[in-house]
Amino acid sequence: MRIENRMYRSLNRLNKLPASWRGVVQTRLMGRFVPFLGTAGLHFDTIRRETVRVSLRNRRPVQNHIKGIHACAMALLAETATGFAVQMNTPDDKLILLKSMNIQYVKRSEGNMYAVAHVSDEMAALLQTEERGNFTVPCEVGDESGEPPVMVEMVWAWVLKKKD
Template sequence: MATSNQMTRLVGKLDGLPSGMKPSLQSFLLGNVVPFLGTAKLRFEHISQAQVVVSIKNRRRVQNHIKGVHAAAMALLAETATGFAVGMHLPDDKLPLIKTLKVDYLKRAQGDMKAVAALREDQIIAITTLEKGEVSVPVVITDASGESPIQCEMIWAWVPKKRS
């Protein structure tokens, strides 16, 4: 079920770019939508209505005291991937809001990290048809070893932009 909204139109404008330029330009433009993303230097590897893939490099600006990706940066990675997965389907007259951000840290992360988020068809239908609601957005976070050092539950709500 294809949705056209402000975000899909913005992403669509980048479709014709050479593949080597696309992630950098996407990351720059989408980082301006939510300024904190640019601060953390999150990179949008892939963004479509089917799936959102966001990565973060393990570099000084996002490290903790043991030189790994900071816990808050890991949570930001998960929140960003799930939020943009919702945003790719949300009608322009709705406002997305994070309702629950639960992160279980299972083991020490190794190197760079990646988040992959995608919605089920029933979730997409709810987002596109209900005036307000909420969904638990599945996200898988992996590190450079391919393992999942954290497990997340991200519940996103949406409400009308204008209050009645």
């Protein structure tokens, strides 16, 4: 059974909008949860409980010295996709934190990039039933070449929020 948290309820309200507006409004809304995302220019293509897909255009502000997407921007892409996938399944009384990030750069990136993260029913159940824990969130990072430029391992943890 999947929960309905604050983020899910906010996104669900967007279903009333025309499909052509949804992506832009969705991206702006996510930028309110994490302000840095707007600065980086990330775009939320898909946000569902089981899958989040985030993309980044290869443009001057995010490029490295060889006109590819900068290594830190690639890391941000994977961190964002996995983090929002976890958050979509996290009860409002819990806080998620990135515990570790392992990135292996395997080839030069080409063009625009995307990251797709997945949260299984079993992972969602742990978030709902365990007070604290962690797991590795499966994430695929790709570019226009069709071959992954990086291999990532993102471990997310959760704890109960402190009561005020």
